Amino acid sequence: MDIGPKIAQVAALVGDPARANMLASLMDGGALTASELAYVSGVSPPTASGHLAKLSDAGLLSLEKQGRRRYFRLASPLVGHMLEGLAVVAQDGPARHRNHWRGGEALRNARTCYDHLAGRIAIAIADRLVERSCIVLDEDGGEVTKAGHAFLERVGIDLRGASKRRVFCRPCLDWSERRPHLAGAVGASLLRHAFDRGWVERIRDSRALSITSAGKEGFAATFGIKPAIEEGVVAPKA
Template sequence: MEPIQPSLAEVAALVGNPARANMLTALLDGRALTATELAFAGGVAPQTASGHLAKMTEGRLLTLAKQGRHAYYRLASPMIGRMLESIMAVAADGPPRYQPRWRGGDALRNARTCYDHLAGRLGVALADSLAARDHVAMSEDGGIVTPEGEAFLLDFGVDLREKNPSRRPFCRPCLDWSERRTHLAGALGAALAARCFDLHWIGRMRDTRALLVTPKGKRGFSETFGIDLAA
């Protein structure tokens, strides 16, 4: 039996600590948070949080940016967000004592951010709508936007003809921990989420990744994507 790679064991140990897991989850909405905010999220004292944050930064799970006297932490990359969401999916399918109980409850399952894209029932419904209309063609390894999809998205306000400086895949399936199906990640997923925020279809809720779908958003998702969020 081959030994486990040290790097894998180290990452597992970093994520496996409850306080660190809560801190990482708090960063899954893509925003940068201070050490004080992350200490609150982790349920630990500021001094203890500093130690955890140093370990996660050294382990390349987080990046640190300083602005004046303030220091802000964020997930090191979208890949870290996908890893965390996948772990949540495994945990949600485990025995009851190991199933996650996330702050936000049903609201978190209905709509939330997963790093920089949409997740939950809304995120999955959005992916289903685009696939059903042949606007995207998805596979386990990624996906493409069809010519019809490009025209549709351009009309919606997402211009895929622009260069993609981050060189991220336009379509990437991301396993949704609450729905056990995939939603859209990658550059397209991020662009769709940003557009929905710009249109005020969705808004952030305090102290949670859960999103509020506005009355305008319910109409917009129904008319544009055929998604019924009235219930």
């Protein structure tokens, strides 16, 4: 677990305004010369040269000599993705994801994730469905098996209306638990089903859901899941 220092090294590199400007102006995949980069980053050529050396040494930029010029570009798509990640967080920074975790533990147990169910309960459901061969998941998609269709129909989860425009079954990485849960049409139907039966209720105006006593029975009967969900305090990790 000494990934931290490595991350810091890269981030520190990107963390200088001059270097960040250089990288940002290369994000479209184009190539620029050392002097052009000095200009866009607002520093003198000597300073830019130093920065470029650091970025190249770290493997963030690749260099192509052409006569007396040197063209720099991002060393790989990975670098581009990393910058995008930073840009996204930088863009809607504090504003958008404030209060994301209000509701604390309740949010980890059960919540909505767009139009489907997320949190521990959702993962438990996904696990059981996989275990019973009702669905198959891999890293870029999922599918409902024949047995799965039969099962879902038997328990009264309606899939017909949903299958038109949306991907049928998709895993969605659960942030709080870092395990996949079900998204896509199947995930959406499941949530609707749970609402219809009164298994879950919205808490205040957050994304958190509370599992009703009817829900406890319902989830247990339908999927064989005990929502073993202590209300209590947030448990610190170690």
